[in-house]
Amino acid sequence: SSPCIIRKFICSMSVTPACVAEMSIGELNLPDKPLSGADYEIYTGDSQKLYEAVAKVDPDWAQYISGGDVFCATVGGEIASFCILGYNDTTILNDGAKRMGSIGCVGTVPDFRRRGIGLEMVAEAAKLLLQRGCDDIFIHYTAVYDWYSRLGFKTRLFLKLGGKKL
Numbered sequence: 001s002s003p004c005i006i007r008k009f010i011c012s013m014s015v016t017p018a019c020v021a022e023m024s025i026g027e028l029n030l031p032d033k034p035l036s037g038a039d040y041e042i043y044t045g046d047s048q049k050l051y052e053a054v055a056k057v058d059p060d061w062a063q064y065i066s067g068g069d070v071f072c073a074t075v076g077g078e079i080a081s082f083c084i085l086g087y088n089d090t091t092i093l094n095d096g097a098k099r100m101g102s103i104g105c106v107g108t109v110p111d112f113r114r115r116g117i118g119l120e121m122v123a124e125a126a127k128l129l130l131q132r133g134c135d136d137i138f139i140h141y142t143a144v145y146d147w148y149s150r151l152g153f154k155t156r157l158f159l160k161l162g163g164k165k166l
Contacts, residue, residue: 030154036117038073038080040124053079057107064105071128073112073121081121087132101126106142121166123151126134 034040043050050070051062065084073081079138080146103125129137138156139148145155 027043028098028141029150031120031123034120034124036073036075036115036120037077038117038120040071040073042085043070043072043082049079050082053073053082053109054105054107056109057082061105061107071121071125073108073117073124075112078112079109081106081108081118083121083125085129086127087134098135099133099135101129101132102138102140103129103137104140106139111143119147119150122148133139 026084031045047066050065050072054062055064065082069085069087071083071085072079083106084104086100086104088099088101103122106118106122108121112118126137139153142148145153149155
């Protein structure tokens with residue numbers, strides 16, 4: 001799982017409602033191949049470079065990156081975008097009969113934003129989770145559910161903690 005999103009949201013008590021977005025395989029709208037020119041893979045490089053890239057997005061997230069597979073988009077050898085993958089997560093959206101994959105702590109380094117790399121990376125991460133045997137995939141707490149819906153993720157649960165919807 002990706003505790004960074006959950007902890008960050010609870011600690012910040014955001015005024016924007018968080019939601020868990022989940023999709024089923026039949027709802028996916030994943031492009032056949034990436035168009036941005038970025039490369040996508042589980043990151044196996046220099047951990048310091050990964051921590052530096054994560055810190056450019058959210059310094060608090062660096063502490064959560066070491067726990068599992070980090071999937072990255074790289075451009076010219078630089079980390080452009082990243083996310084943490086989970087392969088058999090527990091969620092209230094699952095009856096336990098399915099193997100749930102998850103994507104969390106999704107971030108794009110500011111110098112690489114507005115190029116489609118982040119969304120493309122999420123699509124490639126979803127493909128990898130499906131290839132590794134996940135039946136469904138969900139996104140941990142997020143307030144950018146419209147962004148994820150472009151790939152076919154559907155909002156299944158809204159969760160409001162200490163804030164108000166503006």
